[in-house]
Amino acid sequence: MTDYTPPKVWTWNKESGGRFASINRPIAGATHEKELPVGKHPLQLYSLATPNGVKVTIMLEELLAAGHKGAEYDAWLIRINEGDQFGSGFVEINPNSKIPALMDRSGDKPIRIFESGAILTHLAEKFGAFLPTEPAARAECFSWLFWQMGAAPYLGGGFGHFYAYAPAKFEYPIDRFAMEVKRQLDVLDRQLAEHRFIAGEDYTIADMAIWPWYGGLVKGWLYEAGEFLQVQDYKNVVRWADEIYARPAVKRGRMVNRAFGEPASQLHERHDASDFDTNTQDKLATAAE
Numbered sequence: 001m002t003d004y005t006p007p008k009v010w011t012w013n014k015e016s017g018g019r020f021a022s023i024n025r026p027i028a029g030a031t032h033e034k035e036l037p038v039g040k041h042p043l044q045l046y047s048l049a050t051p052n053g054v055k056v057t058i059m060l061e062e063l064l065a066a067g068h069k070g071a072e073y074d075a076w077l078i079r080i081n082e083g084d085q086f087g088s089g090f091v092e093i094n095p096n097s098k099i100p101a102l103m104d105r106s107g108d109k110p111i112r113i114f115e116s117g118a119i120l121t122h123l124a125e126k127f128g129a130f131l132p133t134e135p136a137a138r139a140e141c142f143s144w145l146f147w148q149m150g151a152a153p154y155l156g157g158g159f160g161h162f163y164a165y166a167p168a169k170f171e172y173p174i175d176r177f178a179m180e181v182k183r184q185l186d187v188l189d190r191q192l193a194e195h196r197f198i199a200g201e202d203y204t205i206a207d208m209a210i211w212p213w214y215g216g217l218v219k220g221w222l223y224e225a226g227e228f229l230q231v232q233d234y235k236n237v238v239r240w241a242d243e244i245y246a247r248p249a250v251k252r253g254r255m256v257n258r259a260f261g262e263p264a265s266q267l268h269e270r271h272d273a274s275d276f277d278t279n280t281q282d283k284l285a286t287a288a289e
Helices: 051-065 088-093 116-127 135-165 171-194 205-218 235-245 248-255 274-288
Strands: 043-047 073-077 101-104 111-114
Touching: 043 051, 051 073, 051 116, 051 135, 051 205, 051 248, 088 101, 088 111, 101 116, 111 116, 116 135, 116 205, 135 171, 135 205, 171 205, 171 235, 205 235, 235 248
Parallel strands: 043 073
Antiparallel strands: 043 101, 101 111
């Protein structure tokens, strides 16, 4: 690894490289004027099916599956690699310019919610679902929810970046973050050895937050790093990941705002439950031709 001496004053180098170099910048705010579309439902989601985006679409699909008709939603695709998150309309909802972002228009005054954990909490409290009410169980659920918020950057921005996206591979950062990701998997594996779900015996927003990242990792969907990290060793995490993925609402949620992967797995926008059937049939037919 080449030695690097940091300069006294850091300056922005637009040619730093990497998969997301074209959209990374050290300043906030909108880069262009663009209003966001608004559909017919009170809940308007603006997102992409990254792990953070999938958390919310899983929650919405689970709410609908549980009979909460007020959880009907429109999901609009935000292509982050094209800079949609820097449009003026999106920045008004999320000044941090990250997906997902939600507008709840069900009341007299629209409510903006950004950050996936905040959105999950808002929806859980709004519909009284997937969040325990007993104090100890509620605290346990929130503890694991916030664990995910603090842990996932090591998996995504740390390990994932240096292992999969960095323009050059170096041993030190990959080893450093691989070690931390394996420690996190061990934390989950020990918890799941004693409980069916992350926060106990009930399925909660903690599972919905953690599954797209760590479930996706052990399922082989993130960074093609399963063999490298020996994810099969975390048998309790694998068991949990498989059980979550068997849920129909999870399969639907994983499709929404997906613009990559197999065509049959993609539903760029979602405005009605029937979109899944129509989209899936069309895409399967196209893929078979």
